[in-house]
Amino acid sequence: MEMIMQVTRAExxxxxxxxxxxxxxxxxxSQKIKRIQTLKREKNAVILAHNYQTPKIFHxxxxxxxxxxxxxREAEKVQADIIVLAGVHFMAETAKLLNPEKTVFIPxxxxxxxxxxxxxxxxxxxLRILYPGIPIITYVNTSASVKAASDICCTSGNAKxxxxxxxxxxxxxxxxxxxxxxxxxxxxxxxxxxxxxCQVHERxxxxxxxxxxADHPEAKILAHPECPxxxxxxxxxxxxTAEMAEFMDQKRANxxxxxxxxxMSDNLAISYPHINFIRLCNLCPHMQRITLDNILDTLEYxxxxxxxxxxxxxxxxxxxxxxxxx
Ligand code: 13P
Ligand code: SF4
Numbered sequence: 001m002e003m004i005m006q007v008t009r010a011e012x013x014x015x016x017x018x019x020x021x022x023x024x025x026x027x028x029x030s031q032k033i034k035r036i037q038t039l040k041r042e043k044n045a046v047i048l049a050h051n052y053q054t055p056k057i058f059h060x061x062x063x064x065x066x067x068x069x070x071x072x073r074e075a076e077k078v079q080a081d082i083i084v085l086a087g088v089h090f091m092a093e094t095a096k097l098l099n100p101e102k103t104v105f106i107p108x109x110x111x112x113x114x115x116x117x118x119x120x121x122x123x124x125x126x127l128r129i130l131y132p133g134i135p136i137i138t139y140v141n142t143s144a145s146v147k148a149a150s151d152i153c154c155t156s157g158n159a160k161x162x163x164x165x166x167x168x169x170x171x172x173x174x175x176x177x178x179x180x181x182x183x184x185x186x187x188x189x190x191x192x193x194x195x196x197x198c199q200v201h202e203r204x205x206x207x208x209x210x211x212x213x214a215d216h217p218e219a220k221i222l223a224h225p226e227c228p229x230x231x232x233x234x235x236x237x238x239x240x241t242a243e244m245a246e247f248m249d250q251k252r253a254n255x256x257x258x259x260x261x262x263x264m265s266d267n268l269a270i271s272y273p274h275i276n277f278i279r280l281c282n283l284c285p286h287m288q289r290i291t292l293d294n295i296l297d298t299l300e301y302x303x304x305x306x307x308x309x310x311x312x313x314x315x316x317x318x319x320x321x322x323x324x325x326x
Contacts, residue, residue: 013059039299045082051241052261067242069155107294115141118196119175124149148315153323157240182225201226219255
């Protein structure tokens with residue numbers, strides 16, 4: 001069943017790519033994809049891919065696709081021996097934390113995240129001293145050691161729910177200042193933010209929206225909650241990458257502008273050919289480090305395995321499990 005779905009998706013991608021990929025390139029691509037599929041079968045491996053992976057990965061070799069929350073949930077259920085995480089390092093760590101006995105590979109160890117880099121475990125300890133007794137919620141876009149130092153995780157898809165699940169009047173939410181401020185607008189709980197930002201979403205401005213509205217008055221504008229609150233306020237909808245994708249099923253829209261990473265629009269444009277995706281987006285250089293070539297190398301040469309210190313892993317796993325069970 002899984003194979004049939006993959007072949008269908010790959011074929012759909014190849015049909016679509018006829019308009020912009022030369023024949024020679026499509027043949028090379030098809031050979032690479034076949035080799036990856038064969039290696040996956042031989043090694044009993046699955047590929048989990050984030051919504052920001054390029055169509056060449058997202059629509060062809062990946063077995064499970066989704067936002068950070070879906071990938072964490074699916075990682076818990078994986079039956080294969082090997083997980084290849086086509087995404088950034090914190091996502092591969094999350095998959096490893098939820099599958100300590102499985103081998104988890106990331107095709108490029110340098111695939112980081114500006115949010116994950118904005119805070120360390122010792123920063124979290126300092127926050128505990130500064131705000132005694134206030135629970136610390138960490139966005140999953142952090143290292144395992146930051147998760148280990150925190151009380152519970154959240155993603156952009158469940159942040160409000162997690163904040164309110166604690167039943168307290170005040171929480172600390174790290175490290176994304178804008179996600180924290182966006183959630184604060186929607187809840188009575190007081191949120192103390194950290195000062196981290198996503199380098200992709202922080203660049204989107206209110207002026208961008210005003211310009212796009214003037215040029216495309218009919219278009220629906222969707223913004224990821226890692227955008228500044230002034231931006232999300234001007235958008236028609238704000239939600240995680242999965243919630244943005246769901247919007248296409250739930251609401252009628254001919255023209256859509258997604259204020260997020262560019263590959264998201266590229267992927268949805270293939271799945272929803274009747275919708276015109278107008279681009280106002282930035283590329284994430286970390287997500288872009290993952291390619292079909294390094295996925296192939298991962299499977300050929302068993303590289304690069306994700307390892308987490310077992311003491312940190314036990315504590316970090318608890319923060320993720322609390323989120324998944326909330
Ligand atoms: P989602 O959790 O909405 O998928 O996006 C988070 C993100 O920016 C991944 O880097
Ligand atoms: Fe990190 Fe932003 Fe890239 Fe997501 S898009 S991995 S939050 S830098």
